[in-house]
Amino acid sequence: MSNVRIPPVLRESTGGSRSVDVNGTTVAEALDDLFAKHPALRDRVTEDGALSRFINVYVNDRDVRYRDGLETTIAAEDTIILLPAMAGGSG
Amino acid sequence: MTNTFREVTAAEAVALARGGHRVIDVREQSEWDAGHVAGATLLPLADVPQRIGEVAPDKEAPLLLHCAVGGRSGRAAGWLAQMGYTNVVSMKAPIGHWKEQGGAWEEPQQLLTPAQQRRYSRHLLIPEVGQEGQRKLLDAKVLLIGAGGLGSPVALYLTASGVGTIGLVDDDRVDESNLQRQVLHGSDRVGMLKVDSAELTLRGLNPETNVVKHVERLNADNVERLISAYDVIVDGTDNFDTRYVLNDAAVRLRKPVIHGSIYRWDGQVTTFVPFEGPCYRCMYPTQPPDELAPACSVAGVLGVLPGIVGMLQANEVFKLVLGVGDTLAGRLLMFDAMGTTFDEVRIWRDPACPACGDGAAHMPDVAEPGAALVAGA
Numbered sequence: 001m002s003n004v005r006i007p008p009v010l011r012e013s014t015g016g017s018r019s020v021d022v023n024g025t026t027v028a029e030a031l032d033d034l035f036a037k038h039p040a041l042r043d044r045v046t047e048d049g050a051l052s053r054f055i056n057v058y059v060n061d062r063d064v065r066y067r068d069g070l071e072t073t074i075a076a077e078d079t080i081i082l083l084p085a086m087a088g089g090s091g
Numbered sequence: 092m093t094n095t096f097r098e099v100t101a102a103e104a105v106a107l108a109r110g111g112h113r114v115i116d117v118r119e120q121s122e123w124d125a126g127h128v129a130g131a132t133l134l135p136l137a138d139v140p141q142r143i144g145e146v147a148p149d150k151e152a153p154l155l156l157h158c159a160v161g162g163r164s165g166r167a168a169g170w171l172a173q174m175g176y177t178n179v180v181s182m183k184a185p186i187g188h189w190k191e192q193g194g195a196w197e198e199p200q201q202l203l204t205p206a207q208q209r210r211y212s213r214h215l216l217i218p219e220v221g222q223e224g225q226r227k228l229l230d231a232k233v234l235l236i237g238a239g240g241l242g243s244p245v246a247l248y249l250t251a252s253g254v255g256t257i258g259l260v261d262d263d264r265v266d267e268s269n270l271q272r273q274v275l276h277g278s279d280r281v282g283m284l285k286v287d288s289a290e291l292t293l294r295g296l297n298p299e300t301n302v303v304k305h306v307e308r309l310n311a312d313n314v315e316r317l318i319s320a321y322d323v324i325v326d327g328t329d330n331f332d333t334r335y336v337l338n339d340a341a342v343r344l345r346k347p348v349i350h351g352s353i354y355r356w357d358g359q360v361t362t363f364v365p366f367e368g369p370c371y372r373c374m375y376p377t378q379p380p381d382e383l384a385p386a387c388s389v390a391g392v393l394g395v396l397p398g399i400v401g402m403l404q405a406n407e408v409f410k411l412v413l414g415v416g417d418t419l420a421g422r423l424l425m426f427d428a429m430g431t432t433f434d435e436v437r438i439w440r441d442p443a444c445p446a447c448g449d450g451a452a453h454m455p456d457v458a459e460p461g462a463a464l465v466a467g468a
């Protein structure tokens with residue numbers, strides 16, 4: 001089991017869950033498992049099957065853009081972080 | 092026959108110095124630092140035998156030696172005479188007499204006034220700050236984009252710490268709904284311009300800090316004018332447009348930007364140092380749609396969150412100004428108030444970045460003016 005951290009702006013798609021345990025040996029498999037559990041997330045995180053340009057995906061502390069993208073392999077204890085930009089500050 | 096030297100009074104010494112005698116101060120560095128004869132050369136007694144040849148190679152040249160009262164300079168003059176120096180005098184008088192006789196004198200370079208030494212004494216005790224570090228803070232110019240949630244704690248602590256100039260960019264007025272977290276302002280300030288309210292608060296906290304008010308909204312037309320006079324920019328804006336505009340200008344002018352963002356229970360902080368680490372566009376190349384990034388006014392924010400994130404931003408400012416420690420350049424720190432956890436991911440310079448990548452129009456020249464401010468540079 002790997003663990004996916006759900007950023008605050010996407011938590012409405014997970015019923016408020018801040019992290020979700022998933023199975024898979026690559027980022028793609030892990031995300032498929034995540035979308036099976038929380039279907040509403042698919043459209044927020046992907047565009048035409050590819051990762052959304054607005055969301056960075058990290059395995060542990062590494063951006064998958066600089067590894068093998070969706071094919072980046074993951075181990076059981078790895079943490080996957082979904083990270084969209086946050087704008088808030090001054091308000 | 093052995094050469095000798097002559098001992099002279101303070102009045103005579105002053106006259107000789109005016110007539111061309113070279114003045115050599117054989118006291119210690121710490122005594123020199125507390126004030127010394129203008130134009131003199133420091134050569135502590137213990138160094139005289141080894142270094143006199145390099146300091147005064149000409150043994151015929153007229154030399155005037157002095158110390159605090161004439162003891163050490165007498166010994167040094169005796170040695171010089173034995174070494175073949177022919178024109179050496181030693182002032183046998185307290186150094187105070189030299190000043191009384193109108194001799195040229197240079198007061199010590201005081202980095203801090205006595206009042207500043209009292210006020211910042213807890214900084215001065217820290218080896219990495221000290222008088223020199225405090226002087227850097229007093230000379231620093233920091234621009235805060237936004238005098239709201241993040242700007243409030245940053246401005247308060249930077250001002251208390253003695254940062255000399257704080258610029259505030261904000262054209263908003265204080266609203267009741269701001270007061271739950273924007274601690275620069277108060278109930279009696281509702282309706283007032285935020286920069287005016289901020290100035291009142293900061294003046295009361297530390298009258299020494301120069302508060303510069305910019306009553307405008309940062310945009311592509313004014314951004315370079317606004318940031319060019321400052322050393323460090325603290326980004327506490329509430330929308331993506333401003334963040335991209337600021338990023339691109341900061342890269343062009345090579346200004347470090349301390350980034351902070353907040354959303355309900357979550358906060359993010361990082362430091363962008365142009366061309367030394369990634370920039371905002373390296374991390375997020377394209378501006379996301381608004382629904383992915385609602386502002387505090389839409390999404391809500393926990394009152395303490397800007398305080399926590401703002402303090403982390405202020406901490407980054409200190410390290411950049413002092414040139415110590417490791418900044419968050421290349422690291423994004425994420426704080427989750429609900430679980431009280433910090434996570435960190437690495438962010439990289441993107442060679443394809445439209446702002447700072449290899450193909451960008453604003454690659455640095457050989458000299459980088461901002462580089463001196465970067466910790467470890």
